[in-house]
Amino acid sequence: xxxxxxxxxxxxxxxxxxxxxxxxxxxxxxxxxxxxxxxxxxxxxxxxxxxxxxxxxxxxxxxxxxxxxxxxxxxxxxxxxxxxxxxxxxxxxxxxxxxxxxxxxxxxxxxxxxxxxxxxxxxxxxxxxxxxxxxxxxxxxxxxxxxxxxxxxxxxxxxxxxxxxxxxxxxxxxxxxxxxxxxxxxxxxxxxxxxxxxxxxxxxxxxxxxxxxxxxxxxxxxxxxxxxxxxxxxxxxxxxxxxxxxxxxxxxxxxxxxxxxxxxxxxxxxxxxxxxxxxxxxxxxxxxxxxxxxxxxxxxxxxxxxxxxxxxxxxxxxxxxxxxxxxx
Amino acid sequence: xxxxxxxxxxxxxxxxxxxxxxxxxxxxxxxxxxxxxxxxxxxxxxxxxxxxxxxxxxxxxxxxxxxxxxxxxxxxxxxxxxxxxxxxxxxxxxxxxxxxxxxxxxxxxxxxxxxxxxxxxxxxxxxxxxxxxxxxxxxxxxxxxxxxxxxxxxxxxxxxxxxxxxxxxxxxxxxxxxxxxxxxxxxxxxxxxxxxxxxxxxxxxxxxxxxxxxxxxxxxxxxxxxxxxxxxxxxxxxxxxxxxxxxxxxxxxxxxxxxxxxxxxxxxxxxxxxxxxxxxxxxxxxxxxxxxxxxxxxxxxxxxxxxxxxxxxxxxxxxxxxxxxxxxxxxxx
Numbered sequence: 116x117x118x119x120x121x122x123x124x125x126x127x128x129x130x131x132x133x134x135x136x137x138x139x140x141x142x143x144x145x146x147x148x149x150x151x152x153x154x155x156x157x158x159x160x161x162x163x164x165x166x167x168x169x170x171x172x173x174x175x176x177x178x179x180x181x182x183x184x185x186x187x188x189x190x191x192x193x194x195x196x197x198x199x200x201x202x203x204x205x206x207x208x209x210x211x212x213x214x215x216x217x218x219x220x221x222x223x224x225x226x227x228x229x230x231x232x233x234x235x236x237x238x239x240x241x242x243x244x245x246x247x248x249x250x251x252x253x254x255x256x257x258x259x260x261x262x263x264x265x266x267x268x269x270x271x272x273x274x275x276x277x278x279x280x281x282x283x284x285x286x287x288x289x290x291x292x293x294x295x296x297x298x299x300x301x302x303x304x305x306x307x308x309x310x311x312x313x314x315x316x317x318x319x320x321x322x323x324x325x326x327x328x329x330x331x332x333x334x335x336x337x338x339x340x341x342x343x344x345x346x347x348x349x350x351x352x353x354x355x356x357x358x359x360x361x362x363x364x365x366x367x368x369x370x371x372x373x374x375x376x377x378x379x380x381x382x383x384x385x386x387x388x389x390x391x392x393x394x395x396x397x398x399x400x401x402x403x404x405x406x407x408x409x410x411x412x413x414x415x416x417x418x419x420x421x422x423x424x425x426x427x428x429x430x431x432x433x434x435x436x437x438x439x440x441x442x443x
Numbered sequence: 444x445x446x447x448x449x450x451x452x453x454x455x456x457x458x459x460x461x462x463x464x465x466x467x468x469x470x471x472x473x474x475x476x477x478x479x480x481x482x483x484x485x486x487x488x489x490x491x492x493x494x495x496x497x498x499x500x501x502x503x504x505x506x507x508x509x510x511x512x513x514x515x516x517x518x519x520x521x522x523x524x525x526x527x528x529x530x531x532x533x534x535x536x537x538x539x540x541x542x543x544x545x546x547x548x549x550x551x552x553x554x555x556x557x558x559x560x561x562x563x564x565x566x567x568x569x570x571x572x573x574x575x576x577x578x579x580x581x582x583x584x585x586x587x588x589x590x591x592x593x594x595x596x597x598x599x600x601x602x603x604x605x606x607x608x609x610x611x612x613x614x615x616x617x618x619x620x621x622x623x624x625x626x627x628x629x630x631x632x633x634x635x636x637x638x639x640x641x642x643x644x645x646x647x648x649x650x651x652x653x654x655x656x657x658x659x660x661x662x663x664x665x666x667x668x669x670x671x672x673x674x675x676x677x678x679x680x681x682x683x684x685x686x687x688x689x690x691x692x693x694x695x696x697x698x699x700x701x702x703x704x705x706x707x708x709x710x711x712x713x714x715x716x717x718x719x720x721x722x723x724x725x726x727x728x729x730x731x732x733x734x735x736x737x738x739x740x741x742x743x744x745x746x747x748x749x750x751x752x753x754x755x756x757x758x759x760x761x762x763x764x765x766x767x768x769x770x771x772x773x774x775x776x
Contacts, residue, residue: 140586166586172616177575177609184579184593187564188514190586192579207606211569212576220557221548222772224564256773280775 116299122292124266125155128273129193131302133163136191139277142169142178143195143232152197153233153292179205179230183212186228191277196232199248199286205230206251213282214257227280231273233289234262235326235377236425242413245421247378249325252284253354253387259307260354262286264328266296268352271305279307288326310358312365316345319371319435322362322388324351327375327426334431342432344439354384362388363395370401371438375431380408405434454732462729465507465664467743469499469722472523474744474751475532476695479522479539479553482755483699488539491568492553493520497694500721501626502527502596504667505689508675509594512562514584516577517596519554519568520626520693524596530558532754542761549764550772570631571597571604574623578610581619585682592678594622594671599688600631602645611686615652620678622671623686626661632697633707645688654686661691662719692716 119127133139140163145152147160147170160168171178175196182192196202202209213226236245253260259281263269269287276283313328314335321331328350335346349365351357366372372392374385385406392404410424436442454462476494483492495502502523506515517524525535530546538545539553547557547566554568564580567573577595584591601607602625614621625645629636636643649656655677659670667689674685694713696703704710729735735743 172609172612174609174613176606177578177613180572180575180606180610181579181582181613184516184564184576184581185583185586186579187576188580188583190583207569207572208575212567212572216557216565217775218772219547219551219555220559220565220772221545221550222775223547223557223559225775227775259774 116297118295119266119298120292121266121269121288121294121296122153122155124270124298125273125287126157127298128270129156129159130162132274132277133159133167138189139191139193140167140169141193141195142171142182144171144173144197146170146195156195175201175205176208179208180212182228183208183226186226187216187224191227193229193231193277196230198244198289199232199234200244200246202230202232209252209258209282209284210255214255218257225280226282229276229283229285231285231287233292234286235288235290236409236414237289239416239418239421241416245414247376247409249286249354250378250383253384258282258284258355260284260286261307261352262325262354263352264288264291264325264350266294266298268305268311270298271303272307272352275304275307278304286325290326308353308356308358310361311350311352312347312361313350314346314348316347316369318345318369319373319438320347320349320365320369321373321375321431321435322349322351322385323375324354324384325377327377330426330428331375331431334428334435337428337432338435342436342441344435344441346435357387357391359391359395362392366392366396367399370399372400372404373407373431373434373438374404375407375426377409377426379411380406381411383408402438402440405438407431407434454728454734456732456734459734462725463735463743465503466722466725466729466735467747468503468527469664469725470744470747471532471750472499472503472526473722474747475522475526475536475754478751478755479536480699482539487759488553489541490552491519492539492699493697494695494699495520495523495693497716498626498628498661498691499523500664500667501624501661501689501691504664505594505624505671508668508671509592513591514562514564514577514580514593516564516573516580516593517566518570518573518598518601519566520598521556521566521596522553525556525558525563528558528561528563530556530561530563532750533757536754537758537761540758540761541763542758543764544757544761548768550768571601571606573597574601574606575610578614578619578621581614581621581684582617584620585617590679592620592622592675594624596624596626598631599625599627599629599636599645600634600639601625602648603640611649611652611654614684615654618682619684620682621684622674622678623684624671625686625688626691627688628691628693630697630707632701635707646686649686654684656686656688658688658690661689662721662724664721664725692719
């Protein structure tokens with residue numbers, strides 16, 4: 116099976132879906148001539164032409180709205196935000212238009228659109244370019260929110276997102292574009308709303324998504340070798356709808372859980388996971404669930420401060436030991 | 444601001460049916476809105492309810508100049524646009540009443556009327572948000588290479604929001620078949636345009652984007668028809684957008700919750716504007732041209748009265764949506 120980057124897996128998904136359905140088009144800043152700020156759209160302008168790979172001015176609110184209108188009349192827009200930080204300028208279109216038009220119209224008018232781009236803390240980009248905003252969007256009924264962690268998942272989930280028919284917020288990990296993984300050559304899709312057990316284990320469950328999956332896997336290796344604890348790593352993959360069944364099944368097995376995310380603690384994705392688990396698996400829990408989140412501060416620039424603000428393997432290991440009552 | 448010069452359109456007797464049709468639509472909108480105000484006062488209609496009384500010529504003339512397969516997008520003052528487009532008065536009134544038989548199944552309300560079958564694509568209630576959405580429909584038209592048009596109606600207060608400028612730039616840059624119709628009723632809620640805009644000759648805004656523009660008398664239904672017909676031709680044949688400023692006036696408060704006059708405008712100003720009433724103007728022109736006499740007008744009004752009364756009765760008798768509807772239409776299956 117070929118090993119490719121997360122970036123190229125997304126590129127394959129876009130190319131294949133654009134071949135499959137002439138209604139699919141890609142629109143955003145630098146997606147065409149420049150080949151994508153992160154090169155996700157490399158080669159697509161040459162292959163599909165400027166009506167299907169559309170360079171825009173820096174006008175997030177405007178081109179997000181253009182995507183919504185095109186979707187309302189039957190196109191399948193993929194709107195690229197250069198980063199999700201800039202999508203905040205367009206949040207009215209995502210939340211007040213895309214997410215609500217099907218409902219407000221009494222089911223008459225679907226909005227089949229994908230808003231995608233990189234998100235999550237990066238490296239020394241400072242407070243405005245380095246943050247995880249997925250819980251903002253996961254809060255909103257009418258949206259589906261996807262955050263893949265591996266090249267395989269990125270490709271299969273983006274293809275499903277484009278075909279889904281609902282407005283999708285697709286958050287790519289900015290730090291994941293160069294990561295590599297096996298991706299089969301043939302056609303495949305991954306259903307939205309399905310979590311994936313990335314590593315099996317019997318002693319505790321680590322719940323994570325996007326970049327934090329790599330953090331959890333690293334922590335799990337160390338927990339195994341240094342503390343003889345077998346951690347199961349559950350990658351949420353989709354944050355709305357949340358695959359509660361897979362979470363509950365894992366916690367029923369391990370009886371202990373730590374939720375890891377890059378976002379801030381208050382109202383974060385982990386807060387929802389904890390809520391679901393305390394209701395659905397209360398009797399199975401042998402310890403309170405702990406959360407490892409980004410520090411509750413705007414992201415600092417300084418390298419040392421930045422490292423301290425991100426949820427690294429050390430903090431996951433510390434939390435895992437606590438839920439396993441392995442203090443000290 | 445000076446009112447656009449009004450040159451009475453010369454009526455052609457052969458187009459009598461067309462003129463009378465426009466008159467009937469304007470009377471229908473007026474009577475519908477009056478009955479909506481009464482129903483609101485009785486608590487049959489809830490929330491925000493923005494009436495169109497005074498502005499009838501804009502939607503009526505503009506939509507008459509468009510084709511049935513063109514797309515329409517509006518702000519939240521949109522009962523008229525749906526009615527003129529052909530959504531039955533029953534379905535519009537029932538939506539205001541929140542009933543299952545409403546054109547959005549009771550889930551949208553006054554501000555979110557939709558009628559997909561007739562290309563009436565809402566009913567959007569964040570000021571300016573539907574301007575890029577309309578351009579998106581125009582982008583789809585261009586992409587599919589059909590000769591449809593996307594028309595977008597918004598108030599003059601929307602021209603100061605970023606979405607307006609971002610959209611006009613892209614529409615001109617890409618040559619999108621869109622018509623941006625600014626209904627300048629002079630007040631954004633209680634703020635006069637002159638108090639909110641550095642440049643209040645709205646058509647001039649198009650210069651920034653090298654876009655065609657026209658100013659029209661929004662109290663003259665035939666002038667509105669003609670200006671939109673020219674813009675539609677420009678969109679269909681030349682694939683170019685147009686910004687139209689329709690100078691009009693609303694007789695009612697911003698919404699049913701707001702005063703008709705008071706701190707922000709005088710009663711005298713309101714009365715003076717009523718002398719330009721769009722319905723009176725067209726009725727007078729028709730009478731003068733011997734195309735509709737008093738009896739004919741009375742008959743027309745009577746048939747409108749029956750239609751609106753039927754809509755109110757239908758809405759009152761219609762069922763509420765089932766509670767199970769709460770969770771439907773959030774996602775498409």
